């Protein structure tokens with residue numbers, strides 16, 4: 001967990017200081033609607049208003065933000081940090097600690113390949129390569145049809161089944177690269 005007040009690829013905002021007009025200009029320059037007109041940010045504003053000032057609400061707010069946006073990109077993390085008046089590093093630390101939060105878009109099915117030690121020594125790198133080949137994407141990407149996204153996970157405590165791949169809440173263990181196609185096939189039509 002980072003101890004400073006920065007997150008990947010981003011600048012840290014000044015706590016308590018609004019740069020909203022600057023953001024709106026930046027949003028327009030990017031071709032998207034300004035946040036004041038983005039219904040997702042309007043929903044998030046309501047959540048922030050509801051929970052600001054209550055202790056221990058960061059995880060609840062992150063949950064709700066992920067429901068609204070589908071994932072937690074950097075700009076949403078910064079927005080939440082400003083809205084709750086907490087350090088961006090704290091938000092980033094929570095988002096990266098809990099695997100249920102995602103900083104990248106998720107597909108209909110979330111595929112995770114564990115690169116923890118036990119899985120790695122049993123060939124997880126080969127599974128990752130096969131998954132990337134089979135899905136036609138790299139880690140942290142989503143397939144064109146939105147069916148799958150691919151992530152690397154840490155140990156989930158199923159080392160006895162190493163190497164493992166998770167699809168949504170299901171664990172597929174003792175996998176070999178030649179099993180990957182069949183496993184994905186079970187989810188393709190659902």
Ligand code: FES
Pocket residue numbers: 114115116117118119120154155156157158159162164
């Ligand atoms: S290292 Fe993969 S489940 Fe433990």
